Amino acid sequence: MGLFDFVKQALPNARRLSLAPRARGELFGEDFQKKLETLAIVSRRVFSGRHRADRRTKKKGSGVEFADHRDYTAGDDFRFVDWGAYQRFGKLLVRLYEEEEDLSIYFILDCSRSMAFGTGEKFDQARRLCAALAYVGLANLDRVTIVGVGDELATRLPATRGKGQIFKVFRFLNELKAERGTDLAEGLKTFVAQHKRRGLAVLISDLYDPKGFEKGINVLRYNKFEPYVLHMVEPGDANPDLKGDVRIYDCETGDEREVTITDELLERMRGAFAEYQTEVERFCVKNQVAYFPADSRTPFDELVLRVFRRGGFLR
Amino acid sequence: MILSGLSLTTLLGIFGAMAAATLAFYILRLRRRAVSVPFSPIWQRVLKDKEATHWFSQLKRWLSLLLQLLIVLLLVFALGDPRLSDKWFEGRNIVVLVDTSASMAASDVQPSRIEVGKKQLTDLVNSLSGTDRMLIAEMGAAPRAVSTMTSDTAELTRASQSIRTKDTRADFERGIRFALDSLRGLPKAEIVVISDGAAHQGDELSARFLGDPALEHVTLRQLPVGSGGKNVAVTAFSVRRYPLDKSRYEVLLEVTNFQPEAAVVEITLIGDGETVDVTRLSLEPNERMPRSYHDLSGASRTLEARVALVGSEPVQPGVEPGAPVVVDQLSKDDSGYALMPERRRVRVLLVTAGNRYIEAALLLDEYLDVTVITPSDALPRAEFDVSILDGVAPELRASHGARLYLNPPPGVPLAHKSPQPILDFGFDSWDRKSPFLRWAAMGNVQVAKGFAFKPETADHVEGESDQGPILVSGKRDGQRFLATGFDPRDSDFVLRVGWPLFLLNAINTFASEDTSYISSYRTGEVWNVPVPSGLNQVSLRTPSGLEETVPVKDGNAVYFGEYAGFYELRGPGGEVLSAFAANLIDAEESQLKPAEELVVGHKTAEKVTVSSTGVRLEVWLYLLLAACAISAIEWFTYHRRVTV
Numbered sequence: 001m002g003l004f005d006f007v008k009q010a011l012p013n014a015r016r017l018s019l020a021p022r023a024r025g026e027l028f029g030e031d032f033q034k035k036l037e038t039l040a041i042v043s044r045r046v047f048s049g050r051h052r053a054d055r056r057t058k059k060k061g062s063g064v065e066f067a068d069h070r071d072y073t074a075g076d077d078f079r080f081v082d083w084g085a086y087q088r089f090g091k092l093l094v095r096l097y098e099e100e101e102d103l104s105i106y107f108i109l110d111c112s113r114s115m116a117f118g119t120g121e122k123f124d125q126a127r128r129l130c131a132a133l134a135y136v137g138l139a140n141l142d143r144v145t146i147v148g149v150g151d152e153l154a155t156r157l158p159a160t161r162g163k164g165q166i167f168k169v170f171r172f173l174n175e176l177k178a179e180r181g182t183d184l185a186e187g188l189k190t191f192v193a194q195h196k197r198r199g200l201a202v203l204i205s206d207l208y209d210p211k212g213f214e215k216g217i218n219v220l221r222y223n224k225f226e227p228y229v230l231h232m233v234e235p236g237d238a239n240p241d242l243k244g245d246v247r248i249y250d251c252e253t254g255d256e257r258e259v260t261i262t263d264e265l266l267e268r269m270r271g272a273f274a275e276y277q278t279e280v281e282r283f284c285v286k287n288q289v290a291y292f293p294a295d296s297r298t299p300f301d302e303l304v305l306r307v308f309r310r311g312g313f314l315r
Numbered sequence: 316m317i318l319s320g321l322s323l324t325t326l327l328g329i330f331g332a333m334a335a336a337t338l339a340f341y342i343l344r345l346r347r348r349a350v351s352v353p354f355s356p357i358w359q360r361v362l363k364d365k366e367a368t369h370w371f372s373q374l375k376r377w378l379s380l381l382l383q384l385l386i387v388l389l390l391v392f393a394l395g396d397p398r399l400s401d402k403w404f405e406g407r408n409i410v411v412l413v414d415t416s417a418s419m420a421a422s423d424v425q426p427s428r429i430e431v432g433k434k435q436l437t438d439l440v441n442s443l444s445g446t447d448r449m450l451i452a453e454m455g456a457a458p459r460a461v462s463t464m465t466s467d468t469a470e471l472t473r474a475s476q477s478i479r480t481k482d483t484r485a486d487f488e489r490g491i492r493f494a495l496d497s498l499r500g501l502p503k504a505e506i507v508v509i510s511d512g513a514a515h516q517g518d519e520l521s522a523r524f525l526g527d528p529a530l531e532h533v534t535l536r537q538l539p540v541g542s543g544g545k546n547v548a549v550t551a552f553s554v555r556r557y558p559l560d561k562s563r564y565e566v567l568l569e570v571t572n573f574q575p576e577a578a579v580v581e582i583t584l585i586g587d588g589e590t591v592d593v594t595r596l597s598l599e600p601n602e603r604m605p606r607s608y609h610d611l612s613g614a615s616r617t618l619e620a621r622v623a624l625v626g627s628e629p630v631q632p633g634v635e636p637g638a639p640v641v642v643d644q645l646s647k648d649d650s651g652y653a654l655m656p657e658r659r660r661v662r663v664l665l666v667t668a669g670n671r672y673i674e675a676a677l678l679l680d681e682y683l684d685v686t687v688i689t690p691s692d693a694l695p696r697a698e699f700d701v702s703i704l705d706g707v708a709p710e711l712r713a714s715h716g717a718r719l720y721l722n723p724p725p726g727v728p729l730a731h732k733s734p735q736p737i738l739d740f741g742f743d744s745w746d747r748k749s750p751f752l753r754w755a756a757m758g759n760v761q762v763a764k765g766f767a768f769k770p771e772t773a774d775h776v777e778g779e780s781d782q783g784p785i786l787v788s789g790k791r792d793g794q795r796f797l798a799t800g801f802d803p804r805d806s807d808f809v810l811r812v813g814w815p816l817f818l819l820n821a822i823n824t825f826a827s828e829d830t831s832y833i834s835s836y837r838t839g840e841v842w843n844v845p846v847p848s849g850l851n852q853v854s855l856r857t858p859s860g861l862e863e864t865v866p867v868k869d870g871n872a873v874y875f876g877e878y879a880g881f882y883e884l885r886g887p888g889g890e891v892l893s894a895f896a897a898n899l900i901d902a903e904e905s906q907l908k909p910a911e912e913l914v915v916g917h918k919t920a921e922k923v924t925v926s927s928t929g930v931r932l933e934v935w936l937y938l939l940l941a942a943c944a945i946s947a948i949e950w951f952t953y954h955r956r957v958t959v
Contacts, residue, residue: 118353208354245347246349247347247349247350248350251353272360272361273357
């Protein structure tokens with residue numbers, strides 16, 4: 001075999017090899033979609049909490065159940081004037097009804113560089129979870145909105161409804177890049193300003209926020225969103241494969257520090273990461289924020305079915 | 316502390332350069348690789364505790380650098396080869412006497428005794444401490460220092476490698492006296508004798524040093540070599556020409572078997588490079604067998620005898636069947652060398668009115684070229700070795716050579732004691748060692764009439780009657796003479812066998828071809844070899860082919876010979892003046908059994924052991940070890956994160 005033949009034979013293999021690292025398209029491949037269908041069947045609804053997706057809201061509208069009265073003003077529909085009350089009190093009052101509306105679910109995906117740290121499995125897992133939960137929501141005719149947030153609001157998928165929109169979700173998630181810094185408070189302030197319609201806000205993040213994860217969650221709380229925290233946990237972050245003298249730098253802020261890695265230090269590092277996770281959980285519990293840790297090594301379907309259901313995230 | 320290597324200035328320069336390089340490498344080593352982490356605030360929390368020890372960490376870094384600089388300092392200091400001053404640590408002063416006698420060439424220990432001895436000497440040199448000093452000397456027939464008294468092991472090692480065996484015996488007394496003189500006044504003096512002990516003088520040696528105060532403060536040690544082995548040797552070898560037939564010669568050879576079992580030896584005589592005779596002999600244990608070879612011919616100048624011990628071992632690979640298998644373990648004593656006197660015609664001038672007794676005697680030697688003239692003839696201009704003057708005393712020139720006066724007239728060359736002749740006398744006394752009278756019995760010679768001489772102060776009376784000297788030798792005008800105070804025809808001397816011997820002795824003595832010719836010299840002695848007068852130095856060509864300049868004193872070239880073989884003396888123009896042979900011929904040296912012990916005076920030499928060789932105290936070595944140790948500590952602490 002000549003060199004030319006060898007190169008010809010080798011090139012296709014080389015091309016295959018170059019594609020060997022997981023292609024983005026495979027993030028939501030056929031297997032994933034099959035699992036989604038199963039998930040949609042077994043998990044009828046997102047949030048088994050206080051409300052149902054086809055619930056009544058406090059917004060007064062054209063529902064069937066009476067809610068309240070208000071004074072008649074010019075232009076109101078005469079059909080809603082409560083003539084009985086007028087007879088009793090001599091005052092024109094308009095009858096108000098509770099309006100039935102569909103649920104708005106916001107998936108807020110952390111797009112900071114720390115999410116793609118290392119192999120990027122944490123970010124992939126986060127996107128898979130986001131897609132799965134979004135599918136469940138879409139299947140139940142909820143309004144699903146996805147936003148990417150870093151040190152500011154990065155991008156958003158406008159509210160969509162219906163299972164048929166899931167490919168739009170896939171495309172959106174596929175195009176997301178984890179290449180920003182982390183400032184959840186700043187990003188979520190923009191988010192709440194842009195989304196007046198309150199609903200469930202599912203924050204999918206590793207919560208590596210130099211300014212403090214609490215601020216970001218509080219923004220959601222203070223603006224009447226119902227925050228759910230999916231805490232993405234990558235075990236490798238707590239067990240770096242390092243030894244000896246190194247100069248560490250933060251992948252987002254670039255802060256440097258010289259350090260000598262010893263076994264003792266690594267042990268303390270594991271403790272510090274565990275403590276940080278406990279700290280997040282304690283904050284969420286204290287503030288009645290639903291908290292679910294999501295290990296990047298756990299298969300997403302198992303996470304959705306077993307972990308989330310056990311924690312009451314799904315019904 | 317003394318720096319015997321590089322100077323202090325050079326060391327400082329090297330240290331500066333190496334310290335700078337170390338610093339550069341240290342900085343490079345501290346440059347750490349950058350590693351990305353997902354969330355540094357958690358690291359900050361963990362490392363907050365370490366902040367408290369920041370200054371200590373800095374200090375430890377400096378400690379690491381200081382350790383490395385210390386390593387460099389030690390290495391550079393080692394380059395200076397520092398030595399402890401004698402004031403700090405007093406070392407030993409050792410004289411090593413290495414036996415270089417012929418027996419040390421024996422191969423009873425492999426590869427040879429001398430090589431084993433040199434190996435032991437090298438071990439001894441390597442075990443010297445830093446402050447020890449040593450002098451190495453060869454101990455042959457005369458001691459010879461091959462190194463200075465030094466602690467430089469390189470010089471001592473070179474000196475030990477230059478040691479070679481000689482064809483002589485070892486003179487232990489001179490060697491030990493040399494060592495004692497070298498160590499006089501020095502502290503911690505030691506003499507180490509590396510020897511097989513063969514042929515040393517035993518009790519005699521011990522007796523010579525009894526009560527010697529110089530021996531009191533000296534430690535005597537011995538490194539014995541050798542185990543004993545098979546040997547046969549030539550213990551005597553001489554050759555001479557027959558006086559009346561110089562084309563033929565006879566040889567006396569003595570062979571000795573130095574082993575406790577019988578041996579078969581093969582003796583080969585080689586004349587002028589050609590084999591003259593081959594003989595096989597059987598020798599009983601320790602037998603000494605003299606053997607004469609008569610009427611040999613075929614060699615005109617050199618004669619060599621070789622003895623080979625024929626073993627009973629099977630034929631070795633590469634050796635032809637029937638060829639002798641040599642199992643002799645000392646080859647130096649297997650050869651004897653002899654040089655026969657040069658055979659040339661002696662030119663003789665006979666001035667006589669007619670004397671058949673003289674003419675007949677001269678006919679006995681066919682190598683005489685005789686010219687006969689009468690007293691009235693003019694003296695020939697040709698050169699002569701000897702002139703015989705029968706009853707006359709003409710005025711001779713220097714070219715006429717030495718003179719033999721037979722009954723000369725008064726005054727030339729000697730005055731008569733009395734003008735009156737003396738009657739009926741004989742030789743009442745004569746010089747029995749005189750070369751003129753060798754083999755001649757003069758006691759019965761009767762003379763009817765003659766004269767007694769009146770010799771001068773420098774003259775030598777060879778024979779004397781009761782009435783005065785009648786045979787006198789001496790020198791006149793630079794020429795030797797011999798004079799008889801009577802006409803031989805007036806005596807019965809001419810009828811005796813001694814007459815022709817007397818004439819031929821005189822001619823041979825005058826022509827330097829006398830019967831006292833030394834066929835070979837003995838090695839290990841000072842040789843006085845006659846050379847023509849007028850030379851201050853001559854060139855000597857040794858058996859190995861080397862040319863050496865030799866001084867001439869009193870007409871003799873003086874040379875201390877240590878090797879057996881054939882020598883040639885050459886003049887300033889390269890012409891060969893004379894040649895001679897030298898032989899070991901030493902029965903004691905051929906005895907290969909080593910001596911049990913060495914006793915000098917009342918001291919018995921201690922055996923050198925490992926514990927007595929000492930441990931070498933080279934400071935640079937310890938500096939190097941210290942540098943290695945610190946390097947190991949630095950490495951350990953660095954990798955254990957103690958100093959980082």
